[in-house]
Every structure is written in structure tokens, then in C-alpha cells.
Amino acid sequence: MAKPTRSDDWGFPRWRPYGAKSRAATRVRLCDREGCSQPGDRPAPKAPHSRERWMFCESHAAEYNKNWNYFAGLTAEEAAKREAEEQSGASAFRQSAHYEWAGPGDGSRSRDEMRALDVLELDADADFTAVKAAYRRLAKEVHPDRKPGDREAAKQFQAVQAAYDVLRRSEERKTGTKL
Numbered sequence: 001m002a003k004p005t006r007s008d009d010w011g012f013p014r015w016r017p018y019g020a021k022s023r024a025a026t027r028v029r030l031c032d033r034e035g036c037s038q039p040g041d042r043p044a045p046k047a048p049h050s051r052e053r054w055m056f057c058e059s060h061a062a063e064y065n066k067n068w069n070y071f072a073g074l075t076a077e078e079a080a081k082r083e084a085e086e087q088s089g090a091s092a093f094r095q096s097a098h099y100e101w102a103g104p105g106d107g108s109r110s111r112d113e114m115r116a117l118d119v120l121e122l123d124a125d126a127d128f129t130a131v132k133a134a135y136r137r138l139a140k141e142v143h144p145d146r147k148p149g150d151r152e153a154a155k156q157f158q159a160v161q162a163a164y165d166v167l168r169r170s171e172e173r174k175t176g177t178k179l
Contacts, residue, residue, distance in 0.1 A: 031057040048072065113170050116163035128171045128179075135164040 031040040032054045040055030044064050056064055071079040109117070109124065117126060120134040138160045140146070147153040168179055 029055050031060055033060040036060060112166050116166040119159050119163035131167045135160060
């Protein structure tokens, strides 16, 4: 009976050996951009509907994809069909949008809160007292009782009211108190 050998696998993926159990150097593919010596680990299609790929580093992949039109040469129906197919495969990402991860802003506000601040004509770092003051000022300016018959003012009043509700609910979640 053979004596068992010690394993270097402690259950942590980083401690396991990469690939085969040899000490040979690992081949790293370099970026396909001329003169770049970074690892090319981001694939980019050479042409639409082609299996061939360029392999770029992160910065060159971003540069390449900046002007890429994925729907070039397709009719409106074909583009809508392709978009629907891709949306159906991205359901997990769609579910995570509920949590508003990676939204724009200063890192402490969601995308909806940033839009609400724009409607109230405030900066991204405005506190809730400034939000209340801006809401009151704008609500008085565009209130339907003040401008009867003005449909644009009524729409603007609804937008101001919705923006205030978004920011009020956010403040309630942060402080844990009802405002």
C-alpha cells in the first residue's frame, strides 16, 4: 500500500496550483495592439458574426469598443430581435439592477436619487435641508393652483413632487425615522 502524499490544497482557490502540476512557465497572450506589452485578456470581435477575436488589454479594449456599433447593417426588426435575445440571457444582471449597483454619482446616491437632485436643481452633495428648501421653492413656483390651466406647470409640479418623494424615502432609509 502506497503512503499518501501531502497535498498543497488547503481549500483556498489561490493556494491551488494553476493548470497542470508542473513548474513550467505559463504562457500569457499579449495585447494585440501594436507596441503594447500588457496581457491581452479581453476578447473583441474582429467583425460582426465572426468567431475570430482580437485580444486586448483593458485600456485598448475600451478604446476599441468605444466606436463599435453592434447593430450596424441590421434592420430595425433584426436589431430588436437580437436585443431581445440578449436581454433574455441577461436575467441575472437585470435582477441585480434592483439593488442599483454601480450606478452613476458620487458613490453614496443611486441613479434615481441623482435624477431627483437634477429635477430639484441641486448638486450631488446637497443635504436633506437643501432638498426640502428646493422642493418648497419649486412647488410654489409651478403649483397648479398658482398657474391654472398650464399643463406644462402641472407636469413640472408632478416631477418635483416625485423627485422629493424619492429623496425623502432615501433619507428615511438612511436615518431610520419617518419624515
